[in-house]
Amino acid sequence: MIEVRHLSKSFDGIPVLKDINLHIDKGEVVTIIGPSGSGKSTLLRCLNLLEKPDGGSIIFDGQDILHGKVKIEEIRKRACMVFQHFNLFRNMTVLQNVTYAPRVVNHLSKKEADEKAMQLLEKVGLSDKAQQYPSRLSGGQKQRVAIARALAMNPEVLLLDEPTSALDPEMVKEVLDVIRQLAGTGITMVLVTHEMGFAKDVSDVVHFMDGGVLIESAPPAEFFAQPKTERAKKFLASILT
Amino acid sequence: MFDFSVLEPYMPLLAGAVWVTLKFTFFSTIMGFLGGFILALITLSKNKIASFFAKAYISVFRGTPLLVQLMLIYFATPQLTSYTISPLEAGVLSFGLNSAAYISEALRGGILSVDRGQWEAAMSLGVPPYRFVLDVILPQAIKNALPSLVNESIMLLKDSSLVSVIGVADTLRWADLIQAKTFRAFEAFVVAAAVYYVLVMLLNLLGSYLEKKVRVSD
Numbered sequence: 001m002i003e004v005r006h007l008s009k010s011f012d013g014i015p016v017l018k019d020i021n022l023h024i025d026k027g028e029v030v031t032i033i034g035p036s037g038s039g040k041s042t043l044l045r046c047l048n049l050l051e052k053p054d055g056g057s058i059i060f061d062g063q064d065i066l067h068g069k070v071k072i073e074e075i076r077k078r079a080c081m082v083f084q085h086f087n088l089f090r091n092m093t094v095l096q097n098v099t100y101a102p103r104v105v106n107h108l109s110k111k112e113a114d115e116k117a118m119q120l121l122e123k124v125g126l127s128d129k130a131q132q133y134p135s136r137l138s139g140g141q142k143q144r145v146a147i148a149r150a151l152a153m154n155p156e157v158l159l160l161d162e163p164t165s166a167l168d169p170e171m172v173k174e175v176l177d178v179i180r181q182l183a184g185t186g187i188t189m190v191l192v193t194h195e196m197g198f199a200k201d202v203s204d205v206v207h208f209m210d211g212g213v214l215i216e217s218a219p220p221a222e223f224f225a226q227p228k229t230e231r232a233k234k235f236l237a238s239i240l241t
Numbered sequence: 242m243f244d245f246s247v248l249e250p251y252m253p254l255l256a257g258a259v260w261v262t263l264k265f266t267f268f269s270t271i272m273g274f275l276g277g278f279i280l281a282l283i284t285l286s287k288n289k290i291a292s293f294f295a296k297a298y299i300s301v302f303r304g305t306p307l308l309v310q311l312m313l314i315y316f317a318t319p320q321l322t323s324y325t326i327s328p329l330e331a332g333v334l335s336f337g338l339n340s341a342a343y344i345s346e347a348l349r350g351g352i353l354s355v356d357r358g359q360w361e362a363a364m365s366l367g368v369p370p371y372r373f374v375l376d377v378i379l380p381q382a383i384k385n386a387l388p389s390l391v392n393e394s395i396m397l398l399k400d401s402s403l404v405s406v407i408g409v410a411d412t413l414r415w416a417d418l419i420q421a422k423t424f425r426a427f428e429a430f431v432v433a434a435a436v437y438y439v440l441v442m443l444l445n446l447l448g449s450y451l452e453k454k455v456r457v458s459d
Contacts, residue, residue, distance in 0.1 A: 077367025087358035101366035
């Protein structure tokens with residue numbers, strides 16, 4: 001589904017991604033973990049071209065999206081992003097947030113888009129908030145709306161950039177529950193997170209990054225029980241104590 | 242001492258004069274907003290050359306008196322192009338071009354204060370920029386800039402009195418005419434001032450109404 005080869009990226013001459021190679025299968029739930037500043041969010045943002053990599057290639061469904069003529073919008077609507085700070089459209093109601101892109105990008109009629117959106121809001125437990133503005137919602141509710149908004153595009157891949165990091169502790173669970181539900185539905189998910197327990201639970205593969213380098217990739221049971229590299233051991237020791 | 246009854250024969254003319262004032266203000270505001278929006282987008286764009294010209298434009302129109310711009314456009318256009326520009330055209334053109342410079346700065350500030358995350362969210366859903374700028378960014382930018390935008394249209398309304406110097410029969414010209422005929426300057430100009438004040442207050446009301454409307458999402 002997604003093949004990342006020799007990907008590199010720097011900001012103002014400072015390298016944040018160094019020769020990243022990884023492979024994501026269709027339907028796989030992948031988590032990227034690592035210390036702050038390790039480049040995991042940047043890597044995720046490269047996958048739907050919110051950041052433009054400096055070198056290497058990303059093959060999305062057989063198509064090289066960094067070279068040749070690729071319409072950037074075509075990639076993005078197939079790989080939608082859920083952000084740490086939700087980024088719901090503030091001038092739109094919850095329902096409008098969810099229906100906006102399907103109507104504008106996929107040309108759904110208002111009726112079709114509304115029906116689909118209500119189904120999704122139902123799924124994330126927020127159909128009663130459809131007519132509210134985001135400012136009236138709690139952080140956890142906002143993030144669930146943001147997930148519904150991304151799902152409304154029927155993306156093949158869902159990218160989640162630290163979806164619970166900006167939430168109050170008591171709201172983390174409601175968002176994780178929604179993501180957990182999705183993990184069983186066959187959608188490909190790439191999740192950057194600090195929730196180790198959750199990563200262990202839901203993911204098929206864990207990628208550990210540090211200093212812009214992809215250090216280790218392994219199934220979660222293996223990675224958390226017996227990390228192969230020194231750095232991964234150190235990282236796990238530091239967060240588990 | 243005061244004798245407002247001298248104005249009586251001229252009152253029917255006042256309605257027409259106020260209408261002219263409103264017409265100038267309305268068209269210049271429209272032109273100012275359209276021009277200001279385009280200029281704001283250009284100054285924020287990554288195209289350095291276009292951005293330079295937009296900034297130069299803003300600098301010139303903010304750095305020279307509106308009255309000079311008006312006279313330049315009204316009197317120099319026929320000389321340069323042999324097109325006889327009407328006072329309405331000259332007025333709307335100079336006020337529109339001038340206020341576009343101010344409005345673009347207000348809108349630019351409004352656009353810059355829209356959270357970066359709003360752009361990213363729209364982009365990440367595959368929405369093309371021309372669409373989400375109109376649907377997501379601009380509504381929030383206008384909301385942020387609303388007080389300055391209302392202020393700008395109030396300025397335009399008052400500045401429209403400048404068109405009286407190129408012979409347009411607006412509210413100020415109406416008063417000027419009366420004082421020339423009756424030598425009653427106080428009565429004439431005080432009524433003109435009152436008319437402007439009432440119109441400005443109406444604009445203020447419209448402003449607070451809009452303010453309330455855009456705040457529903459707060």
